[in-house]
Amino acid sequence: MSSMELKLTVNGQKIKKTTQSHYRLLDFLREDLDLTGSKEGCGAGECGTCSVFINGKLVKSCLVPAAKAEGAKIETVEGIGNPEKMSEIQKAFCATGASQCGFCIPGMVMAATSTLRNNPKASLEQIKEEMGGNICRCTGYQKIFDAVEMARDVINKEKSEKVFEEYDKPANSFIGANVKRIDAPSKVTGRLKYAADMKMPNMLHMQVLRSDRPHAKILNIDLSKAKKIEGVRGIVTCDDVPGIDNFGVFIEDQPVLAKDKVRYVGEAIIAVAADTLEQAKDAVNAIKIKYKDLPALYDPEEALKEKILIHEHYKTNLVKHIPIRKGNTEEAFKKADVVIEDEFATQPVEHAYLEPMAGVSYIDQDGVLTIVSPSQNITHHRHMMAKIMNLPIHKVRFIMSPVGGGFGGKEDMIYQGMLALLATKTRQPIKYVMTREEDIVSTAKRHPSRTKYKMGLTKAGRILAAEISMLADGGAYGCSTEGVMRKAAILGAGPYNIENLKMDTRGVYTNNTPSGAFRSFGALQTEFATESMLDIAAEKLNMDPFEIRRINAFVKGNITHTKQELNSASINTVLNELEKLASWEKGSPQSRGNSRKDMFSKDNRDACELGARLKTNGNGKRVAR
Amino acid sequence: MLRYDNYFIPKTLKEYFELTSKVKDCRIVAGCTDMLPWAREGRGGDVFFKNVVDVSRIKELNVFKFGSKKILLGAATNYQKLFLDKKIRKSLKVLPQVSVWFADDQIRELATIGGNIVNASPAGDGMPAFLTLNTKVTVASFKNKKIIKLKMPLEKFVKGRNKVALNKNDLLVDFEVENTDGYGACFEKVGHRRSLVISTVCVSSLVKLNKNKFQDVRVAVGGVCEVPTRLTKTENFLKGKSIDENNIYVASKLDLDVIQSRSRREYRREVLQNFIIRSILKSLGKTNINETIQKFDNKIELKMEDAHV
Secondary structure (H helix, E strand, O other): OOEEEEEEEEEEEEEEEEEEEEOOOOHHHHHHHOOOOOOOOOOOOOOOOEEEEEOOEEEHHHHEEHHHOOOEEEHHHHHHHHHEEEEEHHHHHHHHHOOOOOOOOHHHHHHHHHHHHOOOOOOHHHHHOOOOHHHHHHOOHHHHHHHHHHHHHHHHOOOOOOHOOOOOOOOOOOOOOOOOOOOOHHHHOOOOOOOHHHHOOOOOEEEEEEEOOEEEEEEEEHHHHHHHHHHHHHOOOHHHOOOOOOOOOOOOOOOOOOOOEEOOOOOEEEEEEEHHHHHHHHHHHHHEEEEEEEOOOOOOOHHHHHOOOOOOOHHOOOOEEEEEEEOHHHHHHHHHHHHEEEEEEEEOOOOOOOOOOOEEEEEEEOOEEEEOOOOOHHHHHHHHHHHHHHOOOHEEEEEEOOOOOOOOOOOOOOOHHHHHHHHHHHHHEHHHHOOOOHHOOOEEEOOOOOEEEEEOOOOOOOOEEEEEEEEEEEEOOOOOOOHHHHHHHHHHOEEEEEEEEEEEEEEOOOOOEOOOOOOOHHHHEEEEHHHHHHHHHHOOOOHHHHHHHHHHHHHOOOOOOOOOOOOOOOHHHHHHHHHOHHHHOOHHHOOOOHHOOOOOOOOOOOOOEEEEEEEEEOOOOEOOO | OEEEEEEEOOOOOOHHHHHHOOOOOOEEEEHHHHHHHHOOOOOOEEEEEEEEEEEEOHHEEEOOEOOOOOOEOOOOHHHHHHHHHHHHHOOOOHHHHHHHHEEEEEEEEOOEEEHHHHOOOOOOOHHHHHOOOEEEEEEEEEOOEEEEEEEEEEEHHHHOOOOOOOOOOOOEEEEEEEOOOEEEEEEEEEEOOHHHOOOOOEEEEEEEEEOOOOEEEEEEEEEEOOOOOHHHHHHHHHHEEEEHHHHHHHHOOOOHHHOOOOOOOHHHHHHHHHHHHHHHHHHHHHOOOOHHHHHHHOOOOOOOOOOOO
């Protein structure tokens, strides 16, 4: 590994330091100067979590070789302000609640700073344009734009600094109140340490060899070359698991590292720990694996035929079938005035949290195996880990690091087992940070689904019966599939009182990327079908889409198909509020659009979006009429 | 991960050639905005170079000579300069328009026009615009310890997908472009996210008028063929003709066979035709005939894919 000397100014401090020749400016700032406010969300110039100023120009530091910064003046988020003395922009980000998970926020603060330095009176459109290189997964951007506009107005003395402290003082309830987020200052100043920002003495870096086959037998693993690489301190395979090598949130079907065969592209097979990230990478690249490819399953319908089994010992590809029956659908369909049948499909979705998976593990002074990771489910992970490592529960500790966005993606345990094995084997702290590519390939996605739907209604729009059958692709391992199927079955028919209901949700194994927890947890897939069916029904029956929902909505006292008696039901309140906010024009779906007499009159040319008519108000904002 | 042992930053052409003739295994880089994302899993993977030579600070690659007929832009000129420079905004109107579609402000600060052309990506945004500016590029090479410079039209320089007329260690030095003050200009592009989009189709056009007639029309397309190219049939048809929606419509159909892309051909065809029409109309708009555009807009049914997100 060759090194170079770098001289530059960082946040006003003159720095002269020997660093790795190949480091990017981002690596130099994070690894050599411990300025971890600049994050690495993608490493490819797409996300902007690493934005810094070089000689006053904002750039993405993951795209700048450190050598390029020789002699330059660098300004990072740490130079913009600190929790005790924040800049106006940072204060505004706190005030509007713009920092949620916080991972994109240092970059956002930098982009906002650049925008207002270049153009102190930037309009909202100019702000959006100049901040276009930075992405946020939590906020939907509105709170960020609000913050930049607020800071702009304070900087230009159009608003007093008091706006930074205008929080609500909730008397009885915090719900709906704008309260101060106590973690905001640490996030907007880049001081908060996420797992990837942590360092420990003698810490080793972990890298993982992953399968490039969807379904294959592992015939032979050759570690001889990898073991010889300088700095390699430990290599683990499935043979190193001391306890029960099967884990999972619902079904315990997943080995920490692939055992005998691989079931999806991206599955971990071998983990290596070395003194440096580069050595660990070299070792992984030096491992040779012999595979025998097996026929693979990609289609959930095919999975049901059971010709190929993903987990042979289960003798079936069905992960979970949740059947729920209420009333008699067949009889009810006979009485229906209209029967509608359709099919709906949804695709896999990546959570796209800005913080890629990362974690640190170590054995503490009392011999307690400790895992620090942005896990959304640490208690369960702890129990699973105790079994895997064959340790009593008091010898396993999980510490939840700040979660740079989860959305369910950090709920299934994915890499923590490998961290535990290597910390145990080497007795040194281990750190693992996934690249964005690795994260997308190997972590669980939202279940892709196909839903067959049959709905029978009276002319008046009352649903008499519904048959809903969803088939979901669970991918190679069970992960949260069982829970997702339950939730889909419980919530899928929507907030509607349907007397005769036949609900089936099935999740199956395939050789696709595992599906797991994702916001709404299965309800989205089936509810999407239900709501679509109601829109289709409204069209068929010439009814107002709100009306058809009101007719069927749950009310207090109804009993759901899972035999839950409802103490309260808010759907009608929600519908009324929605209708009002959307300036909904009553009528069936067919009565909208071109046939409407008032559409293109002189004062009424604004677009009609999903039934709501919008106009542009004096401030240039689009609001409902 | 990109790894290398040495990173050199020569300051002059002479320094560059002395270095590259002495040091073997040099990988030449400029803005690095393609190199670093490329050296990752799924693309280049883990990449090692013995030596990397960064040409972005070479004096000759940073020239900016402004003339009433010709303008000289160093190959290391970055896209943000094209976006912000007042002289460029007036005399090379199409370049700021490309820039606004070219990645985001932060990447434009690094990405160079030379690097973009040398990559010779079929989807590169710079090339169609520079084609419409009748660009001639200068290539420097080193023979018998002498620097030899050769000027050639851009069309000759880019030979194919990822292929350019550079021998080992040769360097693209500068771009000589025509001052097109008085022309209307337009750059149209379609893709997904504005700030980071790869062109599915992009069109650059320049239009000069003489009273009610087209005096000069230049249209180039990228994203749909191996090498971005000028649409000569369309151009020649319109030159000397009156500004008339029917003429533009007829002209827009003449070069559609230029599309070589294997995927989404029909979609690209439709978008390309609409882009040709729209970019010519918008170029006209830049020469202050908004009323004509209004008239055309009402008459020609434009099925346009709007990429603005």
